[in-house]
Structure formats: structure tokens, C-alpha cells
Amino acid sequence: MELRRYIVRRMIQVIIIFFVILTVLFLLFRWAPGDPVSMMVDPDMTQEDAEILIVQLGLDQPIGVQYFIYLKNFFTGHFGFSFHYGEPVVDIIWNRLPNTILLFTTSIILSAFVGVFLGKIASWHKGKKTDSLMTIGALVTHTLFLPWLALILIWVFGYKFGWFPINGMISEEVWLDPEAGFIAKAIDVMYHMVLPLFTLFLIHFGAYLLIMRSSMLETLKEDYILTARAKGLEEKMIRDHHAAPNAALPVVTSVGLSLAFSINGGALTETVFTWPGIGRELVSSVSQNDYPLALACFLMIAGVVLVSNLVVDVLYAYLDPRIRY
Amino acid sequence: MAAKEKYPMLNSFLEGWSIFKQNLLGKIGLVLLIIFALMAVCSYIPPWINPMYNPMTGVDPEITSCTPPSLRHWLGTDFMGRDILSQLLAGARIAFMVGISAAVMSILLGVSIGMTAGYMGRFVDTLLMRLADMIMVMPTLLVVLLLSAVFGQLSIWTIVLIIALFRWPGVSRIIRGQTLSLKQRPFIEAAKVAGASHFRIIFVHIMPNVLPLAFLFMTFRVTSAIITEAALAFLGFGDPGTVSWGMMLQWVWKTGHMFQAPYWLLPPGICISLITLSFYMLGRAMDEVLDPRLRKEDQTD
Amino acid sequence: MALLEVENVSIGYNTKKGYLKAVEGISFTLEEGASLGFVGESGCGKTTIGMALMGLLPPNGSVREGRILFEGKNTLRMSDEEIRKIRWRKMAMIFQAAMNALNPVQRVGNQIAEAILIHDSSVGKEEAMGQVEDLFELVGIPRDRLRDYPHQYSGGMKQRAVIAMALACHPKLIIADEPTTALDVIVQSQILGEIKDLQKEFNLSIIFISHDISIVADMCKDIGVMYAGQLVEFGPRKEVFESPSHPYTKALLSSFPTVTGKKSDLIPIPGETPNLVVPPTGCRFCDRCSGPGPSCKTETPAWVEIGPRHKTLCCRR
Numbered sequence: 001m002e003l004r005r006y007i008v009r010r011m012i013q014v015i016i017i018f019f020v021i022l023t024v025l026f027l028l029f030r031w032a033p034g035d036p037v038s039m040m041v042d043p044d045m046t047q048e049d050a051e052i053l054i055v056q057l058g059l060d061q062p063i064g065v066q067y068f069i070y071l072k073n074f075f076t077g078h079f080g081f082s083f084h085y086g087e088p089v090v091d092i093i094w095n096r097l098p099n100t101i102l103l104f105t106t107s108i109i110l111s112a113f114v115g116v117f118l119g120k121i122a123s124w125h126k127g128k129k130t131d132s133l134m135t136i137g138a139l140v141t142h143t144l145f146l147p148w149l150a151l152i153l154i155w156v157f158g159y160k161f162g163w164f165p166i167n168g169m170i171s172e173e174v175w176l177d178p179e180a181g182f183i184a185k186a187i188d189v190m191y192h193m194v195l196p197l198f199t200l201f202l203i204h205f206g207a208y209l210l211i212m213r214s215s216m217l218e219t220l221k222e223d224y225i226l227t228a229r230a231k232g233l234e235e236k237m238i239r240d241h242h243a244a245p246n247a248a249l250p251v252v253t254s255v256g257l258s259l260a261f262s263i264n265g266g267a268l269t270e271t272v273f274t275w276p277g278i279g280r281e282l283v284s285s286v287s288q289n290d291y292p293l294a295l296a297c298f299l300m301i302a303g304v305v306l307v308s309n310l311v312v313d314v315l316y317a318y319l320d321p322r323i324r325y
Numbered sequence: 326m327a328a329k330e331k332y333p334m335l336n337s338f339l340e341g342w343s344i345f346k347q348n349l350l351g352k353i354g355l356v357l358l359i360i361f362a363l364m365a366v367c368s369y370i371p372p373w374i375n376p377m378y379n380p381m382t383g384v385d386p387e388i389t390s391c392t393p394p395s396l397r398h399w400l401g402t403d404f405m406g407r408d409i410l411s412q413l414l415a416g417a418r419i420a421f422m423v424g425i426s427a428a429v430m431s432i433l434l435g436v437s438i439g440m441t442a443g444y445m446g447r448f449v450d451t452l453l454m455r456l457a458d459m460i461m462v463m464p465t466l467l468v469v470l471l472l473s474a475v476f477g478q479l480s481i482w483t484i485v486l487i488i489a490l491f492r493w494p495g496v497s498r499i500i501r502g503q504t505l506s507l508k509q510r511p512f513i514e515a516a517k518v519a520g521a522s523h524f525r526i527i528f529v530h531i532m533p534n535v536l537p538l539a540f541l542f543m544t545f546r547v548t549s550a551i552i553t554e555a556a557l558a559f560l561g562f563g564d565p566g567t568v569s570w571g572m573m574l575q576w577v578w579k580t581g582h583m584f585q586a587p588y589w590l591l592p593p594g595i596c597i598s599l600i601t602l603s604f605y606m607l608g609r610a611m612d613e614v615l616d617p618r619l620r621k622e623d624q625t626d
Numbered sequence: 627m628a629l630l631e632v633e634n635v636s637i638g639y640n641t642k643k644g645y646l647k648a649v650e651g652i653s654f655t656l657e658e659g660a661s662l663g664f665v666g667e668s669g670c671g672k673t674t675i676g677m678a679l680m681g682l683l684p685p686n687g688s689v690r691e692g693r694i695l696f697e698g699k700n701t702l703r704m705s706d707e708e709i710r711k712i713r714w715r716k717m718a719m720i721f722q723a724a725m726n727a728l729n730p731v732q733r734v735g736n737q738i739a740e741a742i743l744i745h746d747s748s749v750g751k752e753e754a755m756g757q758v759e760d761l762f763e764l765v766g767i768p769r770d771r772l773r774d775y776p777h778q779y780s781g782g783m784k785q786r787a788v789i790a791m792a793l794a795c796h797p798k799l800i801i802a803d804e805p806t807t808a809l810d811v812i813v814q815s816q817i818l819g820e821i822k823d824l825q826k827e828f829n830l831s832i833i834f835i836s837h838d839i840s841i842v843a844d845m846c847k848d849i850g851v852m853y854a855g856q857l858v859e860f861g862p863r864k865e866v867f868e869s870p871s872h873p874y875t876k877a878l879l880s881s882f883p884t885v886t887g888k889k890s891d892l893i894p895i896p897g898e899t900p901n902l903v904v905p906p907t908g909c910r911f912c913d914r915c916s917g918p919g920p921s922c923k924t925e926t927p928a929w930v931e932i933g934p935r936h937k938t939l940c941c942r943r
Contacts, residue, residue, distance in 0.1 A: 017459050017462065020459060021459075028471075028472075028475060029475065032475040032476060033476065033477070139602065139605065139606070140598075140602065142605075143548075143598050143599075143601040143602040143605055144594075144598045145552065145555060145574075145594050145597040145598050145601070146556070147556065147559045147574060147578075148574055148590075148593070148594030148597065148598065149594075151574070151578060151583055151590060151594070152590075152594070154583070155583060155584055155587075155590070159584050222726060223721060223725075223726035223727050224726060224727055224728055224729040224730070226682065226721065226727075227721060227727045227728070227729075227791075228729070229682060229713075230680055230682055230713055230714065230718070230719050230721075231713065231714045231740065231741045231744065231791075232710040232711065232712075232713035232714045232715065232741075232744055232745065233710075233740075233744060234710065242729050242732075245731050245732075246729070246730065246731055249731075257461075259462075260461070260462060260463060260464040260465070261464075263464045263467070264464045264465070264466040264467065264553075264556065267464075267466065267467060268466075268556055268559075268560070271560065272578075279467075282467060282470060282471075283470065283560055285474075286470050286471065286473065286474040286562070287560075287561060287562075289474065291474065291475075294471060294474050295471075298467060298468075298471045301464065301467060302462075302463070305462055305463075305464065306462060309462060319731075320731065321730070321731055321775040321777070322730060322775070322777045325774075325775055325777075325778055
């Protein structure tokens with residue numbers, strides 16, 4: 001089936017791009033000022049540990065051999081040790097990854113659905129107050145500076161009103177309590193997630209609203225809408241069953257195109273709210289010169305972006321029968 | 326060959342202006358941008374009046390902490406006693422500088438690559454476009470972060486350059502499309518017959534037709550450059566010698582004055598958001614100017 | 627009582643340049659089981675009439691005067707609810723450019739079944755699909771294509787699907803607006819033949835709209851020639867074809883090539899269609915007429931009866 005071939009083709013593309021990124025990072029770290037050893041090996045390590053690590057990472061070998069050891073290490077999940085945490089980098093990454101995915105995925109899905117829904121309504125009331133309000137609202141929220149919006153939200157809702165926690169993902173009391181069940185813990189996480197999620201949502205839904213709105217206006221001019229009307233369908237049915245599914249397709253594409261932008265926003269949000277995700281880990285590891293961790297974080301993020309792109313493309317192919325069949 | 330045939334777009338400029346004038350949002354955007362530009366120009370005034378107004382080093386001898394707005398300091402002072410208004414004006418200057426330079430660089434890069442890809446076709450085209458695809462996927466902010474980890478603190482111009490290096494793919498795609506359609510035009514054939522080299526054809530014949538289009542897309546490039554620099558400064562990776570709005574936010578955040586000093590927290594954020602908004606509105610108005618022109622292009626074929 | 631009676635209908639559009647009088651003072655009747663064709667060049671208003679009959683004029687279009695009596699009731703005075711009930715159930719349309727008349731993200735079978743389900747709440751989904759299968763057989767589409775999407779169909783198949791959809795509720799009247807324009811000649815003649823068969827089988831009334839007078843002459847018992855928003859000649863096909871009365875009709879007939887005719891007989895019509903925002907006084911065809919009379923430019927022409935059902939809008943008779 002066409003779809004299967006398409007997915008396979010895209011997956012191969014993702015793998016190739018990821019390899020290119022891996023290689024570029026490898027070269028980058030070798031060309032950087034300072035020697036590779038100080039980059040990858042914690043200066044606070046004991047001499048013996050350091051030497052073991054040097055051999056493992058192949059830092060004593062010629063560059064060609066180093067590259068293959070590097071690739072091998074990547075596949076076996078050996079990224080060295082974090083300077084700051086003193087733990088294997090790979091453990092830290094695996095610990096942080098789910099948190100980022102939770103926040104990131106939820107925010108995109110929420111923004112997309114709300115944006116599509118409101119954009120549909122805005123197009124329906126084109127020219128009237130509802131439409132102007134929504135369009136201007138979308139425009140204004142979309143251009144807000146994300147870190148600043150985060151700070152404002154923290155100030156208003158966290159500090160002044162005290163409604164939501166302003167940092168972290170969990171409250172220790174809940175998680176250390178042996179009696180606390182899964183539901184209590186889940187609610188605790190969600191409680192912490194409200195502000196960061198809201199920040200990301202506000203920034204992103206506007207773009208999807210505007211795209212859906214103009215897409216609907218274009219779609220409503222199509223011939224098959226006239227056919228639907230001629231068949232005697234009610235306007236609401238026409239709008240929701242015939243126009244909207246077609247109009248929503250460009251929104252899916254735009255989600256894919258703006259993934260890099262979204263990930264930037266995700267990293268900023270995590271940092272301001274101290275949400276323990278990979279974005280925040282990247283920022284803090286860079287400021288602490290924790291190179292092994294920074295490198296691995298970046299790779300992981302690149303991977304997340306590539307995979308998300310793939311998911312969005314496949315979703316589009318699934319939704320648009322012209323591609324599927 | 327009539328000049329009109331060779332440079333069709335230059336002739337449509339006046340028409341574009343009349344379409345632009347009808348767009349309310351575009352006009353608001355333009356007005357706001359002019360205000361910001363004035364701010365940037367005025368940024369030289371306060372230090373000239375009194376060195377204590379210098380955004381970076383100026384310290385009011387009588388004030389050593391955060392103070393709310395007063396007659397001496399219209400927006401108050403930051404935690405070191407520096408005037409916030411002059412910081413804000415300096416930030417406007419930096420924003421324009423960063424935004425426009427990054428935009429111009431990315432456009433020139435994108436135009437060159439797009440024209441080459443469209444004109445050369447086949448292997449060169451595929452290679453360049455694959456490269457463009459890969460770069461488009463990368464989150465610029467995080468790349469710059471990583472690079473600053475490896476190479477140490479980056480100066481403002483390095484940041485601008487890196488931003489430009491990651492922003493050209495969007496431009497190049499559109500320019501490539503335009504080049505592909507221009508390639509078929511008779512005046513290109515004529516140039517080839519006359520023996521013009523590829524280089525000459527690309528840069529002397531195709532470029533003037535493609536450049537106006539590129540500059541119209543500049544508005545979006547400018548905003549992303551400004552935001553990227555602001556985010557970098559906010560995270561603490563900006564050029565420590567420049568006072569940008571992002572830097573101001575970093576200071577208010579990191580020194581823990583967020584909750585007590587709204588006069589410090591609000592202005593820089595409002596400025597960044599507002600300048601982004603105005604460029605965006607300008608860009609949308611430009612889109613309207615752009616589309617009918619493109620349609621006319623098809624009709625003259 | 628005739629199925630459809632159109633009395634002195636005028637339709638216009640509000641445009642930036644002013645009010646465009648697209649259709650002016652049209653009157654005609656259509657009996658059950660009869661077929662009528664409207665022929666004219668683009669912009670003459672023939673599609674506008676079709677749209678007005680179905681109540682599908684765009685928001686800037688309106689019927690300024692006249693009545694449209696369908697089964698005795700004036701559709702122009704009906705509420706939205708009532709019109710929706712008539713649409714498709716009694717009066718269906720086969721659109722120009724059927725290429726885009728089908729929703730690309732829905733299966734063809736479902737779209738046709740939708741028409742059935744809307745108008746008959748007693749029918750279930752299964753039964754509706756069964757009916758669609760029968761319709762497909764009727765128009766000559768293989769049953770296994772039911773679950774396909776529109777882009778998987780060829781041009782001719784899409785047209786057949788659109789015809790099947792129009793027949794779904796067994797309407798009394800079908801308005802076919804240039805149904806074969808986008809198809810190649812062979813498929814075109816197949817489809818036209820099928821439409822004729824279907825008409826006989828179900829005793830349908832058809833209004834056929836086309837710019838091609840040869841198609842209309844082939845398909846319809848009566849022909850209406852339109853020019854610049856007005857009906858300039860109306861009558862049984864034999865009479866209009868063999869003894870055209872209006873100069874435009876004559877010019878139209880002689881500007882179409884025939885396989886057997888002489889090459890030198892082709893005469894194009896000089897000039898351009900008039901501006902319909904500010905239409906000329908007097909006869910609208912005057913500027914292009916081969917033999918205008920003294921009063922043609924000043925007097926509005928009136929209907930002249932030539933035969934029992936043949937009339938023409940010309941000053942010179």
C-alpha cells in the first residue's frame with residue numbers, strides 16, 4: 001500500500017538526517033577550542049576512572065577510529081558521564097525525556113485542536129465582531145515573547161493569586177508519601193503542568209487559528225461545497241462535515257513546519273518553570289559547561305523533532321486520502 | 326528587449342503601494358515600527374545628556390537599588406541603579422540591528438542558493454534542497470546554545486551570523502520556485518544565445534527580478550531573528566556587552582526582582598512582543614501586495 | 627399544470643463595479659418529462675438561471691422580480707427550510723466542472739448515500755448504500771468502486787457518479803449545467819446517450835445548459851437561446867434549428883463547424899458582449915447584428931410569435 005511505502009521512505013530519511021547530525025556534532029566537538037579529552041572527561045574524575053573513560057570513548061585513537069567508536073557508543077547508549085551530576089548521561093536523558101514529551105505533546109495537541117475549532121468559528125463569522133476579536137486575539141497572543149509571558153503568568157497566577165505552583169513538576173510531599181496512589185501523583189503532575197502548558201498553548205494556538213480560518217474561507221469557495229448545499233444539507237452540516245475536514249489539512253502541515261519553533265518554546269518554558277525536561281537540561285548543561293550532557297541533550301532534542309516531523313507527515317498522509325490511495 | 330519585459334516587478338511598485346495603503350493592520354504595523362525606529366535613534370540622547378543615563382555603565386550616584394518611575398528616571402531604575410528607559414531605547418537599537426542584519430544576510434544567502442538551485446537543476450538542485458530541508462528542521466535557538474557551549478561566549482555579530490545561517494532555507498525555496506518559472510522566459514534564452522555565462526545569467530538577469538520578492542519576505546525573517554536573540558539573551562547567552570530587551574528580562578528574572586518591579590519586568594517584554602506584532606502585521610499587508618502581483622505575472626506569460 | 631413555470635424573472639449581482647443585471651425578464655415553462663435546453667456564450671446568464679432555480683445564488687446575487695413556480699408554488703417566497711426539502715428531492719443539479727463537485731476526503735459512495743439519508747429519515751445506512759449500488763449500475767460504474775475516493779475515478783466516471791448522485795432521490799427535474807464540457811468527445815457522447823436513456827426511463831424533466839448548440843439540439847425538445855441575460859429566441863428544436871429567427875441564433879448556427887458543411891460557411895460573430903452593469907438601451911445585440919433596423923437601438927424589443935410555440939425577441943419582425 002502507498003502509505004506503507006511512504007512511511008518507510010520517510011523513516012529512512014529521518015535515519016539519514018540523524019546520522020548527518022551525529023556526524024556534524026562529532027566534528028564540531030573535535031574542532032572546538034580545547035582538547036576533546038577535557039570536553040568529554042570530567043576534570044574531577046580520578047585518574048584511573050578518567051583513563052577508562054578515555055579508552056571507552058576512544059579519545060586516544062586516530063580520528064577515523066574515534067568516529068566508529070563514537071557511533072558504536074551511540075548505539076549502546078554510552079554517552080559518558082555528566083560533569084555536573086556525576087551520573088551516566090544516558091540515565092539522565094532517559095529520566096528527563098518523558099517529562100518533555102508529556103508537556104510538548106499535550107501543548108501541541110491542545111493548541112491544534114483549539115486553534116482549529118476557533119478558526120472554524122471565526123471563518124464562519126467573517127467580518128463580524130466574533131471574527132475580529134478572535135483574529136486580533138490570535139495575532140496578539142502569537143507574537144508575545146514566550147519567556148516574558150511565562151514570567152507574567154508566574155507573577156500573576158503563582159505569586160499574586162497563589163493558585164498554581166511555579167516550579168518543578170512534582171511536590172515532594174505527594175510523591176514521597178507511601179500512601180499516595182497513582183491518581184494522586186498524576187493529579188499532582190497535572191497541577192504543576194497547568195502554567196507551563198497554558199504558556200505554550202497561548203503562544204501556539206493563534207497561528208493554527210489563523211491558518212484554519214483562511215483555509216476554511218478558501219474551502220468554502222470550492223465546488224463540492226456548492227454540491228453539498230444543493231443536496232439540501234444544513235449549513236452547519238456543510239461547515240462541519242464537508243468544509244472543516246478539508247480545511248484542517250493545511251493546519252496539520254503547519255504543525256509539522258513549526259515544530260522547530262515549538263521545541264524552542266518548549267525549552268524556554270521548561271527553563272522558566274524549572275520543568276525537569278530535556279530542554280531545560282540542555283540549557284543548564286551548557287551554562288555549566290557539562291559537555292557530554294549538552295551533546296546528548298541536543299541529540300535527543302534533534303531526535304524528538306525528527307520523529308515528531310515524521311509523525312505529523314504520516315498523520316497527514318493518513319488524513320488525506322489523495323495521498324493514502 | 327523592452328525594459329518592461331526584463332523588469333516586470335519594478336514596474337508594479339506603485340500599484341503595490343496603493344494596495345498596501347488600504348490595509349489597516351499594515352498601516353498600524355508601519356506606524357509602530359516607525360515609533361520603534363525613533364526609539365532606536367533616540368537611544369543616543371540620554372547618555373549624551375548625562376552619563377548616569379548610560380544603559381550599561383551609567384549608575385545614578387544617589388540610587389543603588391530598584392526604584393519605581395520618577396521624574397529623574399521615567400521608567401525607574403534597575404537593581405544597580407541604572408536607568409530603565411535608556412536601556413529600553415538601547416534595546417530598540419539592538420533589536421533593529423540584529424533583526425535587519427540577520428534578515429539581510431539570510432535573504433542574500435537564501436536568494437543566492439535558491440537561484441543556483443533553480444537554475445542549475447538536477448543534482449545541484451536536489452543537493453541544495455536536501456540541505457535546506459535538514460537545516461529547516463533544526464531549532465535555531467538550541468543550535469546557537471550548543472555552539473556557545475563549544476566555542477564560549479558569542480559576540481552579537483556571531484549570533485547574527487548563525488541566525489542567518491539557519492534562516493535561509495525558507496527564502497531559498499520560494500526563490501527557487503520563482504527562478505524555475507523565470508528560467509523559461511525568452512529573455513533568458515536570448516542571454517544564453519548571446520553567450521552569457523551561467524554566473525552572469527543568474528546574477529545579472531535573474532536576480533533583479535527575484536530580489537524584490539525576497540525583500541518582501543524579509544519581514545518575517547526580521548521577527549524570528551529578534552526573538553532568537555532575545556531568547557538567547559534571556560537565557561544568559563547573549564553578548565554581555567550589549568543591552569538588549571532580552572538581556573533586561575534576564576536581569577530582572579535572575580536578580581529576583583520579578584515580583585517587585587513591574588516597571589522593570591513589563592516594558593522590555595511589551596517591546597519585544599509589540600515589535601514582533603508590528604513586523605507581522607506589516608508582513609501580512611505585504612502578502613496582499615504580493616499575491617495580486619504574482620497573479621499578474623502568470624497572466625503576462 | 628406545468629412542472630415549472632418561470633415568469634418574467636430578473637436576476638442581478640452586486641459587484642464592486644455596480645449592480646450587474648445578469649438575467650432580464652426571462653419567461654418559459656417546462657412540462658413533466660419534457661426537456662429544455664439553454665444555449666449561449668459565457669456570461670449570457672444561463673448558469674445564473676440554473677442557480678436561481680435551485681436557490682443557490684451566491685450571497686451577492688438576488689432575484690429582483692418575477693416568479694418561479696415549481697409544482698405550483700413560488701420558490702422565491704419559500705423559507706430556507708422549505709427550499710432545502712425540495713433541493714435534490716424534487717430538483718437536482720449536475721454541475722459544471724464535475725471534477726470538483728465531489729468532496730475529495732469522503733468516499734464517493736458515502737457522499738451519494740448522504741443525499742438519500744438526508745431526505746428520507748426512514749432509510750438506514752445499509753439500505754441507502756444498497757440504493758447507491760443500484761444507481762451505480764444504472765449509470766454504468768462498477769459496484770466495487772463504491773468505497774473509492776473521487777481522485778481515483780477517471781473524468782468520465784466522476785461525471786457518471788455526479789449523475790448518479792443527482793438521481794439519488796428520484797427528482798422530477800434535473801438541471802444539467804455543461805455536464806460534459808470537460809470530457810473528451812467519445813465519453814461525451816456516451817454520457818449524453820445515457821442521460822437521454824435515463825430521462826426516458828424515469829420520465830425526468832431536464833433543463834440542459836450548454837454553450838454548444840449541437841449538444842442542446844441533440845438532447846432537448848425545446849431550445850432557448852440566450853444573449854446578454856435575455857432570452858432572445860425560444861421554440862421547439864426543429865423550428866429553431868431549421869428556421870432560426872433571431873439574428874443571434876442565425877449567427878450562432880453558422881459559427882459552428884459541421885463535418886459535412888463547407889469550410890467557407892463558418893462566420894464568427896464580430897464584436898463583444900455588452901456591459902451588463904450599464905446595458906445598452908434598445909436591443910442588446912444591436913452592435914453585433916448583421917442587419918439592424920432603424921428602431922433597434924432605441925426601442926426595447928418585444929416578443930414576436932413566429933409559430934405556435936416559437937417566439938423571438940426582435941424588432942425587425
